[in-house]
Amino acid sequence: MSIKVLLDESEIPRQWYNLAADIKLQPPLGPDGKPLTPESLAAVFPMNLIEQEMSTDRWIDIPEEILDILYRWRPSPLRRAVYLERALKTPAKIFYKDESVSPAGSHKPNTAVAQAWYNKQFGTKVLTTETGAGQWGSALSFACSLLGLECKVFMVRISFDQKPFRKVMMETWGGKCYASPSTETEIGSKFLEKYPDTPGSLGIAISEAVEAAVSDKQGTTKYTLGSVLNHVMLHQTIIGLEAKKQLAKLGIKKPDVIIGCVGGGSNFAGISFPFIHDKINGEQIEIIPVEPASCPTITRGLFTYDFGDSAGMTPLLLMYTLGHNFIPEPIHAGGLRYHGMAPLVSQAAREGLVTPRSIHQLECYKAAIQWARTEGGIVAPETSHAIAATIQEALKAKEEGKEKVILMNLSGHGHMDLLGYSRYLAGDLKDYELPQEDIEKAEAELKDLPKPA
Amino acid sequence: MSIKVLLDESEIPRQWYNLAADIKLQPPLGPDGKPLTPESLAAVFPMNLIEQEMSTDRWIDIPEEILDILYRWRPSPLRRAVYLERALKTPAKIFYKDESVSPAGSHKPNTAVAQAWYNKQFGTKVLTTETGAGQWGSALSFACSLLGLECKVFMVRISFDQKPFRKVMMETWGGKCYASPSTETEIGSKFLEKYPDTPGSLGIAISEAVEAAVSDKQGTTKYTLGSVLNHVMLHQTIIGLEAKKQLAKLGIKKPDVIIGCVGGGSNFAGISFPFIHDKINGEQIEIIPVEPASCPTITRGLFTYDFGDSAGMTPLLLMYTLGHNFIPEPIHAGGLRYHGMAPLVSQAAREGLVTPRSIHQLECYKAAIQWARTEGGIVAPETSHAIAATIQEALKAKEEGKEKVILMNLSGHGHMDLLGYSRYLAGDLKDYELPQEDIEKAEAELKDLPKPA
Numbered sequence: 001m002s003i004k005v006l007l008d009e010s011e012i013p014r015q016w017y018n019l020a021a022d023i024k025l026q027p028p029l030g031p032d033g034k035p036l037t038p039e040s041l042a043a044v045f046p047m048n049l050i051e052q053e054m055s056t057d058r059w060i061d062i063p064e065e066i067l068d069i070l071y072r073w074r075p076s077p078l079r080r081a082v083y084l085e086r087a088l089k090t091p092a093k094i095f096y097k098d099e100s101v102s103p104a105g106s107h108k109p110n111t112a113v114a115q116a117w118y119n120k121q122f123g124t125k126v127l128t129t130e131t132g133a134g135q136w137g138s139a140l141s142f143a144c145s146l147l148g149l150e151c152k153v154f155m156v157r158i159s160f161d162q163k164p165f166r167k168v169m170m171e172t173w174g175g176k177c178y179a180s181p182s183t184e185t186e187i188g189s190k191f192l193e194k195y196p197d198t199p200g201s202l203g204i205a206i207s208e209a210v211e212a213a214v215s216d217k218q219g220t221t222k223y224t225l226g227s228v229l230n231h232v233m234l235h236q237t238i239i240g241l242e243a244k245k246q247l248a249k250l251g252i253k254k255p256d257v258i259i260g261c262v263g264g265g266s267n268f269a270g271i272s273f274p275f276i277h278d279k280i281n282g283e284q285i286e287i288i289p290v291e292p293a294s295c296p297t298i299t300r301g302l303f304t305y306d307f308g309d310s311a312g313m314t315p316l317l318l319m320y321t322l323g324h325n326f327i328p329e330p331i332h333a334g335g336l337r338y339h340g341m342a343p344l345v346s347q348a349a350r351e352g353l354v355t356p357r358s359i360h361q362l363e364c365y366k367a368a369i370q371w372a373r374t375e376g377g378i379v380a381p382e383t384s385h386a387i388a389a390t391i392q393e394a395l396k397a398k399e400e401g402k403e404k405v406i407l408m409n410l411s412g413h414g415h416m417d418l419l420g421y422s423r424y425l426a427g428d429l430k431d432y433e434l435p436q437e438d439i440e441k442a443e444a445e446l447k448d449l450p451k452p453a
Numbered sequence: 454m455s456i457k458v459l460l461d462e463s464e465i466p467r468q469w470y471n472l473a474a475d476i477k478l479q480p481p482l483g484p485d486g487k488p489l490t491p492e493s494l495a496a497v498f499p500m501n502l503i504e505q506e507m508s509t510d511r512w513i514d515i516p517e518e519i520l521d522i523l524y525r526w527r528p529s530p531l532r533r534a535v536y537l538e539r540a541l542k543t544p545a546k547i548f549y550k551d552e553s554v555s556p557a558g559s560h561k562p563n564t565a566v567a568q569a570w571y572n573k574q575f576g577t578k579v580l581t582t583e584t585g586a587g588q589w590g591s592a593l594s595f596a597c598s599l600l601g602l603e604c605k606v607f608m609v610r611i612s613f614d615q616k617p618f619r620k621v622m623m624e625t626w627g628g629k630c631y632a633s634p635s636t637e638t639e640i641g642s643k644f645l646e647k648y649p650d651t652p653g654s655l656g657i658a659i660s661e662a663v664e665a666a667v668s669d670k671q672g673t674t675k676y677t678l679g680s681v682l683n684h685v686m687l688h689q690t691i692i693g694l695e696a697k698k699q700l701a702k703l704g705i706k707k708p709d710v711i712i713g714c715v716g717g718g719s720n721f722a723g724i725s726f727p728f729i730h731d732k733i734n735g736e737q738i739e740i741i742p743v744e745p746a747s748c749p750t751i752t753r754g755l756f757t758y759d760f761g762d763s764a765g766m767t768p769l770l771l772m773y774t775l776g777h778n779f780i781p782e783p784i785h786a787g788g789l790r791y792h793g794m795a796p797l798v799s800q801a802a803r804e805g806l807v808t809p810r811s812i813h814q815l816e817c818y819k820a821a822i823q824w825a826r827t828e829g830g831i832v833a834p835e836t837s838h839a840i841a842a843t844i845q846e847a848l849k850a851k852e853e854g855k856e857k858v859i860l861m862n863l864s865g866h867g868h869m870d871l872l873g874y875s876r877y878l879a880g881d882l883k884d885y886e887l888p889q890e891d892i893e894k895a896e897a898e899l900k901d902l903p904k905p906a
Contacts, residue, residue, distance in 0.1 A: 003524055006459045071456055072536070072829045083525070083599075101554065103829030105868070145826045146536075165871040171878050172825050172871075372625050373598045376525045376556030415558070415868035418618040421625050 003082050005246040007075035013241035014062055016234045019273045019344050021058035022280050023351060025230075026452050028343075029305060029316040033450050036315050043214045044223045046122035049115065052231040060234065062114075069113045069146055073102045074238065078246035081408075083374040085394070092397035094390060095255070096408040097243050097271060100377065104169070106412030107267045108139030108226055111235035115224050116143040126150040126221040128212040130180065130205030132159055133334030134166030135380075135412065136226030141175025154180040154188075154208045157200035159334065165416060180205040187211050202338075203310025203324075210313060227264025228308060228317070228342045236270030243407060244274055254283050255407035257393050261385040262289040262298070262356075263335045265342030271409035273344070276353050287354040289345060290389040292364075294432040295328040297321065297341045298349050298356040300439055305450045306340060318452050319346040323442030329432045331361050332420030333381035357389055360431040364388045365424040368414070380412040381420045456535050458699040460528035466694035467515055469687045472726045472797050474511035475733050476804060478683075479905050481796075482758060482769040486903050489768050496667045497676045499575035502568065505684040513687065515567075522566045522599055526555045527691065531699035534861075536827040538847070545850035547843060548708070549861040550696050550724060553830065557622070559865030560720045561592030561679055564688035568677045569596040579603040579674040581665040583633065583658030585612055586787030587619030588833075588865065589679030594628025607633035607641075607661040610653035612787065619869060633658040640664050655791075656763025656777075663766060680717025681761060681770070681795045689723030696860060697727055707736050708860035710846050714838040715742040715751070715809075716788045718795030724862035726797070729806050740807040741846075742798060743838040745817075747885040748781040750774065750794045751802050751809040753892055758903045759793060771905050772799040776895030782885045784814050785873030786834035810842055813884040817841045818877040821867070833865040834873045 027035035038050045045053070052060065081094040099107035119127060127149055131137030137153035144151035153175055160167065160179040167177040180200045181188035185208040191198065198204075213223035225232060247255065258275055260268030268289045279285050291297055298320045306321040308314035319341050322328075326339040341349075348354045368384035370391070371377070379387060390408045397404040414421065423429050480488035491503045498506070505513065534547040552560040572580060580602055584590030590606035597604035606628055613620060613632040620630040633653045634641035638661040644651065651657075666676035678685060700708065711728055713721030721742045732738050744750055751773045759774040761767035773794040775781075781790040794802075801807045821837035823844070824830070832840060843861045850857040867874065876882050 004462065006461075008459075009457065103825075103831070142829060146829070164875070168871040168875040168878070169831065172822060172831055172874050174826060369625060372556075373627060376595060376599070378556070378622065378625055413868075415866075418621040418625075422617070422621040425621070425624050 003080040005078040005249050007242060007245060009071050011245060012067060012070070012075050013238055015059040016062055017237040017241060017274045017277060018055060018058055018060055018234050019276060019348070020230055021056050022277055023347050025343055025347055026318045029450055044210060046119050046124055046222055048118045048122055049231055052234060053229055062238070063117065066114055066117050069117070070110070075242045076101050076239070078243055081375050084371060087370065087374045088391065088394050088398065090394040090398040091401065091403045092394040092406050093403065094394055094406045094408065095247065096410045097239050098410050099239060099267065100379070100410055100413035104135070104139040104142045105415065106135050106139065106380065107236060107239060107270055108136050109142055110238055110270065111226065111232045111266065112139040112143035113146070114235040116140070116147045116149055119222055120147050120149060124149065124220055124222045126152060126216070127224050128152045128154070128209040128221060129224045129226065130154045130202060130209045132156050132202050132337070134159060134163055134416065135335055137175065137177060138166060138169045139226065140224060141170040141173040144175060145173040151175040152212055153177045154182060154205040156180055156202055156205050157198065163416065180208050182208060184208065185211045201310060206309040207311050207313055227266040228340065230344055232266050233269035233273065233342055233344050236266045237273050239270035239409060240272060240274035243271065247407070252405055254278060254285055256285065256404040257406045258285060258287045259386050259389045259393065259406065260289060260409040261336060261382050261411060262291050262341065262345065263338045263382060265345035267409050267411040269342060269345055271407065272354065276348055279353055288389055289349070289354055289356045290385040291356065291358050292331055292333055292336050292385060293358040293360040294331050294434060295322070295337055296358040296434060297339065298346070299358045300434065302442060302446060303346060303350055304446055305452065306446055308340060316450060317343050319343045320349065321442070321446070322438070323445045325445055326438070326442060332417065332423070333385065335380070335382040336385065359385055359388045361429055362431050365421070365429065367391050378414045378421070379410060380414045381417050383411045386411070456533045458531040458702050460695060460698060462524050464698060465520060465523070465528050466691055468512040469515055470690040470694060470727045470730060471508060471511055471513055471687050472729060472801070473683055474509050475730055476800050478796055478800055479771045482903055497663060499572050499577055499675055501571045501575055502684055505687060506682055515691070516570065519567055519570050522570070523563070528695045529554050529692070531696055534828050537824060540823065540827045541844065541847050541851065543847040543851040544854065544856045545847040545859050546856065547847055547859045547861065548700065549863045550692055551863050552692060552720065553832070553863055553866035557588070557592040557595045558868065559588050559592065559833065560689060560692060560723055561589050562595055563691055563723065564679065564685045564719065565592040565596035566599070567688040569593070569600045569602055572675050573600050573602060577602065577673055577675045579605060579669070580677050581605045581607070581662040581674060582677045582679065583607045583655060583662045585609050585655050585790070587612060587616055587869065588788055590628065590630060591619060591622045592679065593677060594623040594626040597628060598626040604628040605665055606630045607635060607658040609633055609655055609658050610651065616869065633661050635661060637661065638664045654763060659762040660764050660766055680719040681793065683797055685719050686722035686726065686795055686797050689719050690726050692723035692862060693725060693727035696724065700860070705858055707731060707738055709739065709857040710859045711738060711740045712839050712842045712846065712859065713742060713862040714789060714835050714864060715744050715794065715798065716791045716835060718798035720862050720864040722795060722798055724860065725807065729801055732806055741842055742802070742807055742809045743842040744809065744811050745784055745786055745789050745838060746811040746813045747784050747887060748775070748790055749811040749887060750792065751799070752811045753887065755895060755899060756799060756803055757899055758905065759899055761793060769903060770796050772796045773802065774895070774899070775891070776898045778898055779891070779895060785870065785876070786838065788833070788835040789838065812838055812841045814882055815884050818874070818882065820844050831867045831874070832863060833867045834870050836864045839864070
């Protein structure tokens, strides 16, 4: 029995799939409430990526030079979790794409490399970004290192202090990592003056990274984002496109169930969007984005226009949101602690193409431990949400006596996240149910923003 | 151009290669100075592994059940370091076996799984071991978890305190990890009473692990070792045997140069022994074990009988040694801080089949950073020694204008070792040249022990 399907480099997908060709998005809005023009984004992003962000072409060629970089770890393996299947005594066949094999340890480099490459083509010399847990900052540092770009990462101070090794990773790849708020920017300096002991926030870090980009008078510094935006989703679809080829090698035309965890939405988009295309064309597939019960953006949030950041500096995006002032509980899956959701994932959920699910933290850690003791690897706390849902589905298949094919995305390893495992094993973690009043608060907060057509 | 050669599971080697069939070892000696009998080891190891330890059969079948476990990550990829080649502008072709892909992140699980399996066959219920940096303790916990054995790891206290996440890894796989000296054993308790603030040592940890095994009156607790012994080298040869098949797929009959780092010798044995077999049969291959200049066991040590541990509790092994009282400088490559060397590696060096080299710490970190910024991955500090030698050889090939084939073993990733990178990047690390008087001290210390025939 084959438990691993590998593709040769020559079999790598040569085009990304753009879901915006198949479902209709309402446009992002500027501060004036009018649809955003490409030009209004030009201070922040290079024009080639802005075009990609707004494209409705179904297939977009992947430049050869990007493939040449991705070959370091792509095509990634598709593995079958036979050891977990045996432990669960399920008739389901569980396949997973292993994105933990990238040098930075997650799916993030798929878009970091593409964004760095397009920026380099455009003449960018320096890339800025924010990072929470550090996955994205590491991935961008890695990509910039390979392409000879300078990289500046603003890392939320509390994470910076708690995860000093993420900074070391970034520095190993030549990136610069600042605890945010920092003295590198005006916004940061002012904030520090006022609140010298602040733990920082993703909102402030975004503001600093954007300021660092737009304040460069030569225009060769640009800002990058690791999730949420259309072009980020696009770059991740290589995951699902590879998976499709790999399943085909086993004679499997399509999975019955697809599972990925969602924070901003990018790894889920990567594994699922190429199959949403098939679903729109009549295939029967259940596609499940899994989010933390303590940050239930799609399962309990509002579908409306909201800002991408806490400070309200970004354009307004139509998406599922808990409100841009929402402060999620400090669960260990930092990558899933985001108030919003990618507009493409949100729209797919709105149209019933995907069926979101939320799971509590303790069930996720329990699943991750079972995974480690059967399959072997120690996964990221974010990924543990996908594993918990996979176990739910495998047990459901057992109950129903159905030999379902489940496809899961293993978005990253947990080597930098062992503190969470430690606290779980010590019994120090608790589940947290979001009170209904938090949703009502979000409604009140969002009521004066524009509404979708 | 292909930069990755993968084997299907069906192509995995089905026998290990035993170098003891092709070079003659002098036997280990008991406390009485007489050759050790199998029975004298029976309290510590199961008889099936003792037989393997003493076997001179050239090929030993790998049980199907062990392969079924190894399939989780084996066959491991053979990759070509084209990005490093380009950076060095070398005509050399650099191939590397990527052993960092195992769940525990190094080559160690290759033998951990085999040892756990043979122990289980024998009826063992509990395995004990010591660990320094934590690589071996993690690998054994992982293997025991899959086979349903209990695992007790005695971790040198200073490492236990400095690397708390290694303990979490072991616990995630269900292993128990004790700071050594511990109150779990008599030896440990006595030591703690006398020196309550001791940082511990590998010598004490070995003593505790052995005591924990032999003091089990039911005989179902056994001790395991992660390097040095013949059966450990044997289990690692799957690395080189896979590499040989992978090179053959590219039409490469043999590499010109083979490189691996050496501490106890096991990852080097893994990549090189199958090729030493070819060298004995007439092939021209330069085979280079690389050790830290601060712990130069083969390049400057004595070839004589010595104890494997500091306390003098183990049998006497004929090997290169710096003396069992040697305390290596605290370089970050903890896995290479060992006073002795596997008898098989030592004998191969003695016969000129391998040509050892030592490299200083700063050159190794510099090489590791260059690797991260070209190939992408962040390697273990141990592995950085192999990379430094590979760069030396690639530059030599450039000077000579020769298109040499270099084969290197990438023994593990450095995700748990970022403190060393941090200190290197901050300029806090120094090189250390071992003074000649330390070698003279070892000579004096060893002069009353038996001498080789």
